[in-house]
Amino acid sequence: MIKVDQLSKKIPAGPKVLSDITFEAHRGEFIAVVGSSGSGKSMLLKCLALREKWTSGGYFVEGEDVLKNPLTGTRKIKREFAYLEEKPVLSLNKSALKNVLIGTQYQTPLWRIVTGMVRNDDYMGAMDTIEKVGLLEKAHQKAEKLSGGEKQRIAISRALVHGAKVILADEPVSGLDPHAAEQILADLKALCKQQGLIVIAVIHQSDLAERFADRILGLNRGKLVLNIRGRRLTQGEKLQL
Numbered sequence: 001m002i003k004v005d006q007l008s009k010k011i012p013a014g015p016k017v018l019s020d021i022t023f024e025a026h027r028g029e030f031i032a033v034v035g036s037s038g039s040g041k042s043m044l045l046k047c048l049a050l051r052e053k054w055t056s057g058g059y060f061v062e063g064e065d066v067l068k069n070p071l072t073g074t075r076k077i078k079r080e081f082a083y084l085e086e087k088p089v090l091s092l093n094k095s096a097l098k099n100v101l102i103g104t105q106y107q108t109p110l111w112r113i114v115t116g117m118v119r120n121d122d123y124m125g126a127m128d129t130i131e132k133v134g135l136l137e138k139a140h141q142k143a144e145k146l147s148g149g150e151k152q153r154i155a156i157s158r159a160l161v162h163g164a165k166v167i168l169a170d171e172p173v174s175g176l177d178p179h180a181a182e183q184i185l186a187d188l189k190a191l192c193k194q195q196g197l198i199v200i201a202v203i204h205q206s207d208l209a210e211r212f213a214d215r216i217l218g219l220n221r222g223k224l225v226l227n228i229r230g231r232r233l234t235q236g237e238k239l240q241l
């Protein structure tokens, strides 16, 4: 379980971009973050990933006080949280499978990156997750030949293979055609349920958030103005965003 208690973020010598954000996220929950441009959605995700420093607030993950114990807290977040970018960073000249196996710099021991050594169990684990996202037939294809949606699905497989318990996804479906976008969100939701993951995703299209999310967090100028179970938003709720 993740508990965020009154998170505030002020840019040094700049504006306050997040104010007193409080919410909880539970295992198996798919949370969509919505809000207009500049409302603080990406900043919220970056703070949760500890890519941005918190100005104030409390951050508890499975009971561990992350900010109070920065060394173990940071290690836990780097190990158990995966951050999916809008455009996934993959090694384009390597196969989809290699990308999944190698992992990102945070996920893989240096010796493995250097030697490229892979155990049979790891290989099968990677193939299993690639199958789960429906890309088994493309496992040996170079990443450069994958579509935007396929790259995103490989990034999701990579996160799972390397033990992510929480996936933070910053606009994982923006720029994708509607079919690919729905497929990615359906994959994320299914994995969330099957594996008890927490997924927190910034989703621009509110209709997709309404359809896929268990919970919707709405931001407006850095403030949390909505924290509701996933359902169609009322006109009044939309106006608050």
Ligand SMILES: Nc1ncnc2c1ncn2[C@@H]1O[C@H](COP(=O)(O)OP(=O)(O)OP(=O)(O)O)[C@@H](O)[C@H]1O
Pocket (backbone or CB within 6 Å): 011, 014, 015, 017, 035, 036, 037, 038, 039, 040, 041, 042, 043, 044
């Ligand atoms: N390094 C920074 N310096 C100054 N202001 C910043 C910085 N990073 C973010 N901001 C400001 O913080 C606010 C929130 O930015 P953020 O990127 O989180 O918005 P967003 O909701 O993700 O927007 P979009 O939907 O357009 O991606 C914006 O007003 C932005 O200009």
